[in-house]
Amino acid sequence: MKRILLNRLLQAILMMWSVGTLTFILVRLLPGDMAYKIAAGRYGDDAVSTAAANAVSAELGLDKPAFQQYLHWLWDLLSLDLGNSLVSGAPIIVELQNQLSFTLVLAGCAIVVAALIAFPLGMFCGVKADSGWDRASLTMSTFVRSQPVFCLGLLLIFLFAMELKWFPVAGYGGVPYAILPVLTLAISLAAVSSRVVRNSTRTAVKSAWFEFSRIKGLSSRRAFVRHALPNILLPALAFMGIQLIGLIEGVIMIESLFAWPGIGHGLSHAVFARDIPMLQGTALVMGFLFVLINALVDVSYYLLDPRQQEVQS
Amino acid sequence: MISGPFEPVSYDPASSGYIFSRMQVIETLVDVNDDGTLRPGLATGWQSNDDFSEWTFHLREGVTFHDGSTMNAEVVRKSLAVAFGKPVPFDASLVKDLTIPDAHTVVFTLSQHYRPFPSLMSNYTMAILSPASFGKFNRTTALIGTGPYKITDFQPPHNISTVRFDDYWGRPGSIKEVEYITGHRSETRALMVKTGQADIVYNLDPAAVEMLKSDDSVSVFSELIPRTTLIKLNLDDPILADRSVRQALSLALDRTGIASGILRVPGIEANQLFGPGMGVWYMNDLPPPSQSLKQAKALLEQAGWELANDGVRYRNGKSLEMNMITYANRPELIIIATAIQDQWAQAGVKLNVHMENSSAIPSGHTDGTLQTALMARNFANIPDPLGILLADFTSEQGGEWGPMNWQNPALFSLIEQIGRETSEASLPAQARDVIRTINDDLPLIPVVYYMQHSAVSDRLQHFSFDPYERSFRIADLQIRSEP
Numbered sequence: 151m152k153r154i155l156l157n158r159l160l161q162a163i164l165m166m167w168s169v170g171t172l173t174f175i176l177v178r179l180l181p182g183d184m185a186y187k188i189a190a191g192r193y194g195d196d197a198v199s200t201a202a203a204n205a206v207s208a209e210l211g212l213d214k215p216a217f218q219q220y221l222h223w224l225w226d227l228l229s230l231d232l233g234n235s236l237v238s239g240a241p242i243i244v245e246l247q248n249q250l251s252f253t254l255v256l257a258g259c260a261i262v263v264a265a266l267i268a269f270p271l272g273m274f275c276g277v278k279a280d281s282g283w284d285r286a287s288l289t290m291s292t293f294v295r296s297q298p299v300f301c302l303g304l305l306l307i308f309l310f311a312m313e314l315k316w317f318p319v320a321g322y323g324g325v326p327y328a329i330l331p332v333l334t335l336a337i338s339l340a341a342v343s344s345r346v347v348r349n350s351t352r353t354a355v356k357s358a359w360f361e362f363s364r365i366k367g368l369s370s371r372r373a374f375v376r377h378a379l380p381n382i383l384l385p386a387l388a389f390m391g392i393q394l395i396g397l398i399e400g401v402i403m404i405e406s407l408f409a410w411p412g413i414g415h416g417l418s419h420a421v422f423a424r425d426i427p428m429l430q431g432t433a434l435v436m437g438f439l440f441v442l443i444n445a446l447v448d449v450s451y452y453l454l455d456p457r458q459q460e461v462q463s
Numbered sequence: 464m465i466s467g468p469f470e471p472v473s474y475d476p477a478s479s480g481y482i483f484s485r486m487q488v489i490e491t492l493v494d495v496n497d498d499g500t501l502r503p504g505l506a507t508g509w510q511s512n513d514d515f516s517e518w519t520f521h522l523r524e525g526v527t528f529h530d531g532s533t534m535n536a537e538v539v540r541k542s543l544a545v546a547f548g549k550p551v552p553f554d555a556s557l558v559k560d561l562t563i564p565d566a567h568t569v570v571f572t573l574s575q576h577y578r579p580f581p582s583l584m585s586n587y588t589m590a591i592l593s594p595a596s597f598g599k600f601n602r603t604t605a606l607i608g609t610g611p612y613k614i615t616d617f618q619p620p621h622n623i624s625t626v627r628f629d630d631y632w633g634r635p636g637s638i639k640e641v642e643y644i645t646g647h648r649s650e651t652r653a654l655m656v657k658t659g660q661a662d663i664v665y666n667l668d669p670a671a672v673e674m675l676k677s678d679d680s681v682s683v684f685s686e687l688i689p690r691t692t693l694i695k696l697n698l699d700d701p702i703l704a705d706r707s708v709r710q711a712l713s714l715a716l717d718r719t720g721i722a723s724g725i726l727r728v729p730g731i732e733a734n735q736l737f738g739p740g741m742g743v744w745y746m747n748d749l750p751p752p753s754q755s756l757k758q759a760k761a762l763l764e765q766a767g768w769e770l771a772n773d774g775v776r777y778r779n780g781k782s783l784e785m786n787m788i789t790y791a792n793r794p795e796l797i798i799i800a801t802a803i804q805d806q807w808a809q810a811g812v813k814l815n816v817h818m819e820n821s822s823a824i825p826s827g828h829t830d831g832t833l834q835t836a837l838m839a840r841n842f843a844n845i846p847d848p849l850g851i852l853l854a855d856f857t858s859e860q861g862g863e864w865g866p867m868n869w870q871n872p873a874l875f876s877l878i879e880q881i882g883r884e885t886s887e888a889s890l891p892a893q894a895r896d897v898i899r900t901i902n903d904d905l906p907l908i909p910v911v912y913y914m915q916h917s918a919v920s921d922r923l924q925h926f927s928f929d930p931y932e933r934s935f936r937i938a939d940l941q942i943r944s945e946p
Contacts, residue, residue, distance in 0.1 A: 186822035192478045193550055195792050195821035196841040197588075199863050200829045202550035203822065238473040238619055239602065248618070304650070311658050319654040321644050322621075406647040409466075411621040415647070419470075419620075422820060 151452055158445040162438055169437040170227060173430045174220055184424045185212050191237040191423025210236060223430065232434070233427035237419075242431035245416065250435060252322065253405070253412035257397045259328065260335035261390060267340035268347050273382065275344070276351020284348070291341035300403045303334040320409040331408040335401065339393055343386060350385045354378040380454055387454075391447035395440050465935060466646035466655050467665035470620035474596070474603040477549035479619075480587035485935045486625055486643055487636075488529075489590035489608035492520055492539075493581050495846045495931045499689065499742055501581050505534065505591050505609060509584075513885065515576040520584070522567045527630045528593035529613035536563035542592045543569075545601045551588045552844045553854065578882045582847035587933070611636050611938040621645050636938035656681055656918045663926065663935065667916040668794070669727035675918045683918045686928045687740060689842035690913035691733055692799065694787075695824065697834050698906060699868035702785060709905040711762035715810040716803065717754045722911050725798050733909035735898055737848050740930060743894040744848040749902070752909075759810045768811070776811035784813040789837040790821040799910065800837045825863035833867065839913060840864050843931045852878045852897065866906035874900045 178184075185207035190198040192206065207213055226233055232242035275284040294302065310330060311319045317326050354360055355378055363373040402414030413432060420428035465486075471479035476489060483489045494504035506520040526534040540561050547555055557580075560572040573580065583589065591609060598604035606614055611633065612625040623643040627636050646652040646664065653671035655661035657678055667675070667683075675681050694712075696703045703709060718732035734752040737744045760770075768776035768783050776783040787803070789796045797818055804814045814835075827833030845851055855862025857875045874897065881893050901907075919926045925939050 182820065182823065183826050186826040187820055189550070190820055190822035192472065194478070194481070195790065196844060196864075197477075197550065197552055198822045199550065199552075199825050201555070203826070205550055239475070240473070240619070307654055311654065311660075315658060318660045319658050320646060320651045321655075321660070407651055409621070409644060409646045409648075409651055411618065 151449065154448045154452065155445060158441055158448070162441040165437045165441055166227070166434050169433045170223070170430045171220075173433045174223065174426065177424060177426050177429060178216060180424070184426075185210075187422065187424040188236050191419065191425060206236075223427075227434075232431040235420075235428050236425045237423050237428070242427050245428065246413070246431055246435055249411060249413040249416040252410060253401060253414065255328065256331055256335065256401060256404070256410060256412060257394060259332040260339060260397065261394050263332055263336035264339035264343060264393075265390065267336060268344040269386070271340070272344040272347025272386075273351045275348040276382075277355055279348070279352045287344065287348070291345055294337060294341040298403070299334060299338045300407055302338055303330070303404060303407045306330050306334055320407070322410055327408075327410075331404050331410055334408075335397065335404055339390075339397065343390055343393060346389045347382060347386045350382045351378065354381045357381075383454060384451065387450060388447055391443050394443055464642045464644060464655075464661045465663045465665070465937075466644050466652045466661040468645065468647060468649070468652075469665075470645050471617070471623060471643075472620050474606045474617070475549070476546065476590045476592070476603065476606075477551070477588045480590055481932070482623070482643070483606055483608070483614075484587040484590065484933050486623055486641070487610040487612045487934055487937055488606060488614055488623075488625060489587070489592065490610050491585050491587065491589050492522075492591065493585040495582075495585050495933060497930055498740060499846045499848075499931070501585065501846070504585070505539075506584070509581050511580070514883065515578045515580065516573045518571045518573070518580050520569050520571070522569065523632060524567060526609050526632045528595075528607050528609055529628055530593050530595050530607045531630075532593050532595070532607075534591060534593075534609060535566045536569050537566070538594060539563075539569050539591055541594055542596075543589065545592075545597060545603075546588055546590070548601065549588065552586055553583050553850070557583075576883055577853070578884070579845070579847035579850040579853065582845050582850050585846055585933070586844055612641060615640075631938075634938065637941045638937060641937050653918065656920055659920060659922070662920045662923050663917060665915070665917045665935075667918060669725075669916075672727070672916045672918075680921050681918050682921060682926075683916060684926070684928050685728070685914050685916045686930055687731070687738055688913050688915045688930045688932060689738060689741060689846070690839055691736060691738055691842065692796070692837070692839050692910045692913065693733075693736075694803070694908040694910060695828075695833070695836040695838055695865075695867060696905075696907065697831070697867045698870075699831065700785075700834055702783065703835070705766050706904060707762045707766045708768075709908065711759040711766070711810065712807065712812065713752075713905055713908045714755045714759040714762070715807050715812070716752075716908070716910065717806050718752050718910060719754070720806075721799055721802055725802060726795060726911065726914065728914040731912045731914050733912050735902055736907065736909055737842060737898070738912040741842065741848055743891045744898065746895055746898050754806075756809055763810060763812075770811045774808070774811060775813045782813060783811060784815070785834050786815045786817060787835045787837055788817045788819045788823050788827060788833065790819050790823065792821060793839050796837055796839065803837065803910075828861075828863045828867055837910075838864060843933075846931055849878075849881060853882050856897075856901070861906070869904070869906035871900065871904055871906075874904075 185203040189202040189206045193202050234241050235245055275287045278284055307319055310316050317329050321327050360378055363377045402418055405412045405415045417432050469482045471482045473479055491504050492506035494502045496502050505523050507523050509520045511518045540563055557573055558571050559574045562570045593607035596603055596605050596607045611628055611631040613628045615626050616624040625641050627639050649668040649671045652664040653667055653675055656664040672683055675683050698704055722731045723729045732752050734749050739745050763776055767778045771777050787800055789800045800816045804816050807814050824836050824838055855865030857878050859870050861867045861869055922943055924941050924943050927936055929936055
């Protein structure tokens, strides 16, 4: 297990350097004068002018050679300083803490709720494969998945906020605000992951080893829990790990619909405003999270699957 | 609770002052009436010398900042000195010197005569802040203003919480706590007011307005604001240098279709630069604009542009093809741009629309690459149109959000003359001359005026909309007592 973690740590360091460098290069390759875009982000559409852009350029040293700016950034990174936002002037680390914690809460809760929906539903459909229930669930998940998550969110708002008046429409500041965005994301995630669970359940209960465990006299419940469950969990876990990553990056529609102050929103604005330190900081943390989640999936594989432990030892 | 699309990014008034002004946290020396005329703000009065090169402002006495300190001339000088060091919506070199003869008077010495100077002092970037607002390098680290509400919490760019300031110099508000939350989408804001989660929502789109109009617990307010959707033209371009081509392009526009079909507000078709409600600068006897493809085609023919089999006009082997840039932050612009693309195509003009960031307009103006642009020009920043005309319509250089490479020396000197004039009597006639000349020469093509929609919960009374968008007028609101 140590080796897994050490490997991932090395990966994380390499990734942080490469992602930061790539972001730096890519942003510079985008068309248009950076100083103008930053000025538009800072002062708004009505107040962006050449004078404002020149002031921004002088203040931030954008006229210095790119290489010099890159070395400056690398040095700051080594001293664990992510710099200040070019738009708001606030330290990146503070902005990230703020926005990322909101997104992590949203994504974390969504994945847990998605698991709570996907596992029982998927296993039920897997055991009753090709039944009416199974087909209904397939239709439902295709329906949910085939429309933008944005529409699903609006439907939930109409139902729970407008008709039933149970939860607020948008905003943040307490559990009630989180419920609709979490539910929207969770339903959309569960639509796919329930099918993954259903398929691995079906493979498990149809397998020779499962049949054998039944023949050797285990009750269907014990056979399921002891033999089928670990085999169902493995692919589902790997899939949800990947889903979680995609989720953190892809929540922007949900964040903007529910006015949720997360990273997706911050990131898109940073792109428009060419807020390079913000982009680099976000990309770094995202990349780091990617490695971290992969490491966690690895570790849980290691713990769940005895074969892994044999290979490793 | 109030919700709008505006995203306050920092405390800096140069950057987010417009929202803090609307939340009534900060105030300026000069305030603006609904008709664009000026009224006393933190200054009780002002006057200039004979040639408008020196302006004296008398400060209001007994004004307290949110930190308990008192406003005086020294504080005002410090606050404005910081403000002049940041981007402002006028030429920052205009103010040469700022002196304080006594504790309640500030005197601005200008580098040139400037008649509309007081209107500049109404801009949010000129807000008066307590010295404790500024940190190292004069960064705005807190926002300690003089308004009837003070900030209790600020989470950029999502949320501003304020509480009533009990030592306010004017009439204090009746509502104790007010929160602003950024609602990024118009749909979301509409639903927020519909469910009672928000009490006032601003900047609604036509679809949301339709939905809210059928709701009994919400009132929708629609008002014209001093903003005009215009087509900016580069008159150095060989196609656009020709006045008859510009006239043809204007005639080919179906403004009624754009107003009723896209914006769903009939009657906002623009036939001149400034909209109604801009005093003498609006000519109310001009005929409404009407589309005439026949005339447009005839003008283009006369100018030598012949229609070819591919539906596009050509002159000397060169096609009548142009680029138009517009920007995404105002979602209606791209739709209007594609409508214009279609309308001009009917006259044989090929238009390529490019979606950009708003900064592409000043940058394209400065480097000369811009050909045409569709933009929503804000005229409320400097409420006196004369200020806008003096800045944008007195040289060939034009203005980044105004004309480009337009030459009309007679008009330029007329506007400069108005800027020097000491009597108000001749202004109406002169203003008509200016507007008529701009309309004839068409350095910019006006498309539609701007209707702003907001919705208010019936829980509130005494709501009014500030067309200059300087204030949400929270201090005037009252919560209706339960029946």
